[in-house]
Amino acid sequence: MSSTTDQKTCKIxxxxxxxxxxxxxxxxxxxxxxxxxxxPGVTVDKKTxxxxxxxxxxxxxxxxxxYSVYPNSTDERIVIETITNPKxxxxxxxxxxxxxxxxxxKHFLLATQLKELGLPMLFCITMQDISERKGxxxxxxxxxxxxxxxxxVVSALTGSNLKKLEDLLFEIACAKSPGKWxxxxxxxxxxxxxxxxVSEISGINNLYANLLIAHHFTWLNHLDETMRNQIxxxxxxxxxxxxxxxxxxxxxxFNHFSPWINKALTQERGARKSFTERIDSVITHKxxxxxxxxxxxxxxFHAIFSWSEWPMGWIEQxxxxxxxxxxxxxxxGWLNDLISNGIIxxxxxxxxxxxxxxxxxxxxxxxxxxxxxxxxxxxxxxxMQRFGLNGRSIVALISGGACAIPAIMSTxxxxxxxxxxxxxxxxxxxxxSARIPVYTILIAFAVPKFMVWGIFNSQALAFMGLYVLGxxxxxxxxxxxxxxxxSKDRSFxxxxxxxxxxxxxxxxxxxxKEKVWTFVSEAGKIILIISxxxxxxxxxxxxxxxxxxxxxxxxxxxxxxxxxxxxxDLLAAKRLEASYAGxxxxxxxxxxxxxxxxxxxxxxxxxxxxxxxxxVGTMATIYSVGSSDDEMTLREKMAAEINADTGGPRYDIATxxxxxxxxxxxxxxxxxxxxxxxxxxxxKWPIVQFTFMGLMAYLSSLAVYQILI
Amino acid sequence: MERSVFDLKxxxxxxxxxxxxxxxxxxxxxxxxxxxxxIVMMARxxxxxxxxxxxxxxxxxxxxxxxxxxxIE
Numbered sequence: 001m002s003s004t005t006d007q008k009t010c011k012i013x014x015x016x017x018x019x020x021x022x023x024x025x026x027x028x029x030x031x032x033x034x035x036x037x038x039x040p041g042v043t044v045d046k047k048t049x050x051x052x053x054x055x056x057x058x059x060x061x062x063x064x065x066x067y068s069v070y071p072n073s074t075d076e077r078i079v080i081e082t083i084t085n086p087k088x089x090x091x092x093x094x095x096x097x098x099x100x101x102x103x104x105x106k107h108f109l110l111a112t113q114l115k116e117l118g119l120p121m122l123f124c125i126t127m128q129d130i131s132e133r134k135g136x137x138x139x140x141x142x143x144x145x146x147x148x149x150x151x152x153v154v155s156a157l158t159g160s161n162l163k164k165l166e167d168l169l170f171e172i173a174c175a176k177s178p179g180k181w182x183x184x185x186x187x188x189x190x191x192x193x194x195x196x197x198v199s200e201i202s203g204i205n206n207l208y209a210n211l212l213i214a215h216h217f218t219w220l221n222h223l224d225e226t227m228r229n230q231i232x233x234x235x236x237x238x239x240x241x242x243x244x245x246x247x248x249x250x251x252x253x254f255n256h257f258s259p260w261i262n263k264a265l266t267q268e269r270g271a272r273k274s275f276t277e278r279i280d281s282v283i284t285h286k287x288x289x290x291x292x293x294x295x296x297x298x299x300x301f302h303a304i305f306s307w308s309e310w311p312m313g314w315i316e317q318x319x320x321x322x323x324x325x326x327x328x329x330x331x332x333g334w335l336n337d338l339i340s341n342g343i344i345x346x347x348x349x350x351x352x353x354x355x356x357x358x359x360x361x362x363x364x365x366x367x368x369x370x371x372x373x374x375x376x377x378x379x380x381x382x383x384m385q386r387f388g389l390n391g392r393s394i395v396a397l398i399s400g401g402a403c404a405i406p407a408i409m410s411t412x413x414x415x416x417x418x419x420x421x422x423x424x425x426x427x428x429x430x431x432x433s434a435r436i437p438v439y440t441i442l443i444a445f446a447v448p449k450f451m452v453w454g455i456f457n458s459q460a461l462a463f464m465g466l467y468v469l470g471x472x473x474x475x476x477x478x479x480x481x482x483x484x485x486x487s488k489d490r491s492f493x494x495x496x497x498x499x500x501x502x503x504x505x506x507x508x509x510x511x512x513k514e515k516v517w518t519f520v521s522e523a524g525k526i527i528l529i530i531s532x533x534x535x536x537x538x539x540x541x542x543x544x545x546x547x548x549x550x551x552x553x554x555x556x557x558x559x560x561x562x563x564x565x566x567x568x569d570l571l572a573a574k575r576l577e578a579s580y581a582g583x584x585x586x587x588x589x590x591x592x593x594x595x596x597x598x599x600x601x602x603x604x605x606x607x608x609x610x611x612x613x614x615x616v617g618t619m620a621t622i623y624s625v626g627s628s629d630d631e632m633t634l635r636e637k638m639a640a641e642i643n644a645d646t647g648g649p650r651y652d653i654a655t656x657x658x659x660x661x662x663x664x665x666x667x668x669x670x671x672x673x674x675x676x677x678x679x680x681x682x683x684k685w686p687i688v689q690f691t692f693m694g695l696m697a698y699l700s701s702l703a704v705y706q707i708l709i
Numbered sequence: 710m711e712r713s714v715f716d717l718k719x720x721x722x723x724x725x726x727x728x729x730x731x732x733x734x735x736x737x738x739x740x741x742x743x744x745x746x747x748i749v750m751m752a753r754x755x756x757x758x759x760x761x762x763x764x765x766x767x768x769x770x771x772x773x774x775x776x777x778x779x780x781i782e
């Protein structure tokens with residue numbers, strides 16, 4: 001960006017409580033032109049949008065919702081991190097505080113805290129429409145007088161006053177003067193003294209920001225080690241008790257602003273039973289509540305499979321067509337092969353999951369928008385706790401059914417580190433969409449098709465069984481980790497159950513777009529890199545042997561009188577066997593032999609590291625049906641394969657089941673490991689995750705094969 | 710015998726008097742659960758362990774442990 005545009009860009013922070021309508025307002029203001037980035041040093045998504053007018057530009061940053069400047073989760077900490085660091089890149093020029101009209105008192109706590117920073121502020125009341133129906137309205141001039149800033153009532157839903165809000169934003173941003181203001185909270189002598197000393201160390205003028213630093217110095221990233229130690233010493237020497245002053249400040253603020261809010265009220269609040277209460281008595285009912293939850297989950301997963309069939313077919317066809325086009329258009333050679341079989345195949349392997357991921361997040365976002373997800377958290381918190389998890393883990397575990405990557409990222413709302421870590425560790429055990437193609441092809445060998453009680457298809461039941469196995473493994477592992485991992489952090493749950501409302505489609509679409517993008521950008525680049533590496537391993541081998549493979553193929557082709565296509569396929573199979581990947585498969589065949597796997601499956605296990613579904617493609621190449629896109633051909637080939645040791649079929653029930661169990665448990669996904677590393681900030685946890693899931697896979701497969709054989 | 714929010718019967722209202730544990734109080738205060746606030750017990754979670762409360766126009770779920778920490782008048 002050039003310096004001239006830089007000068008005119010004004011940073012606006014959108015702040016407020018969770019469920020304040022902040023994100024709806026952000027989406028309404030910036031539309032779909034949003035950018036997702038990262039805050040420096042932390043892994044919280046930074047959502048920015050831009051507004052342009054007459055050569056000046058506003059950069060609007062949507063911050064995570066928080067109740068006060070004393071945060072409970074990683075997500076919320078970013079707010080304090082930003083406002084206590086005036087030199088930081090994201091430090092705002094203007095604050096827009098978004099409050100819902102429903103419960104203004106609750107919103108005033110954070111609003112008055114932020115006001116102390118001395119930045120120009122705009123106070124925005126949303127959901128006045130719902131609130132007025134309930135008989136609550138406010139005189140904005142009274143609120144404005146108290147807050148010493150402009151107050152505007154907007155509706156993201158109907159778009160009323162959005163234009164006025166924009167005008168005000170440009171007006172305030174251009175003026176850039178904070179105006180006059182005074183501290184709402186009178187600090188005690190102790191607090192003032194501490195804040196003064198801290199200000200000498202931090203070099204920050206604002207006294208309140210320094211008080212916050214004294215409260216939070218242990219985790220604030222923008223402080224360097226020396227500062228942290230100095231502040232720590234001051235806090236200890238002065239006997240500064242964080243909780244005591246936090247309570248004092250909070251109570252003092254409530255006492256201070258409550259009379260003003262009462263003064264601003266236009267109507268008395270009624271106490272009639274609300275719509276939400278009536279729905280809640282059904283939806284969170286002792287028996288009906290959990291029943292409804294499972295019903296919804298069944299529908300969600302049914303939708304993932306049935307709705308995604310067509311778009312997935314189109315995507316597959318498109319990439320198959322592109323591959324063929326490149327193969328026929330570019331001159332033959334390794335470059336042609338790299339582009340068609342390495343890059344395009346890799347890209348196809350990423351894109352094909354988009355429909356399922358989009359559908360799952362579409363439904364989850366809808367449930368969230370309506371207000372259902374927080375009820376699920378409330379209902380299952382206790383069950384989850386028994387496994388060492390948190391009620392909020394349920395969102396991650398459900399999302400894991402599509403892809404572990406966005407699921408792991410959604411754990412940031414879990415405030416307790418131990419519970420969050422365990423959720424991250426076990427989420428990849430939930431069967432994700434990449435396992436589906438593998439399950440589909442192997443189940444045919446493992447379970448004969450028949451009807452159970454006349455209504456259930458045995459193979460469909462086996463499919464469900466694999467899912468259940470994954471879920472049970474996740475819960476069991478969570479329980480083990482909760483014993484192994486020690487933590488002194490207090491575990492608690494405090495979740496607001498928002499009023500039920502009609503979903504705003506814009507919010508849903510933005511959310512789905514965000515999740516899909518996360519998958520494509522985070523998992524995509526790793527899958528692509530690994531695809532290319534695997535392409536290399538599978539296409540090249542010791543020169544003599546690759547030559548040998550070609551000669552053998554020619555001889556066999558003549559002998560068996562094969563067609564051109566069949567010869568091509570045979571050559572591909574022979575080359576793969578002679579390649580480095582084939583060598584690798586053969587090299588570690590002894591290790592997987594007890595599980596019933598041969599070197600061919602070994603190759604498939606290795607290639608699965610890009611993404612599990614690569615298994616199917618690899619098998620197709622190995623069985624010389626690479627050119628056929630018909631899955632039945634592959635299945636027939638696999639079925640015809642004879643096990644030289646037993647004389648029976650290679651894919652007997654024992655082997656197929658063993659392989660299935662292996663795919664349920666093993667962490668064959670580099671992208672998941674990369675995300676776990678990013679979220680836990682150390683390689684320790686992805687390694688732990690890989691090891692425990694690998695051991696579980698190996699041992700269960702071993703047990704299954706040895707028992708059944 | 711002191712009563713806590715946890716002891717409220719479904720539909721019963723209590724007025725917050727104080728908190729037993731200070732660090733837990735910090736969290737609860739931030740959502741406006743302050744002394745003299747009126748809390749209505751809505752229901753208990755289907756599998757136990759948590760309660761659903763109403764405070765003014767806000768619905769909040771907290772764990773039994775936290776509810777036991779809020780002493781009512």
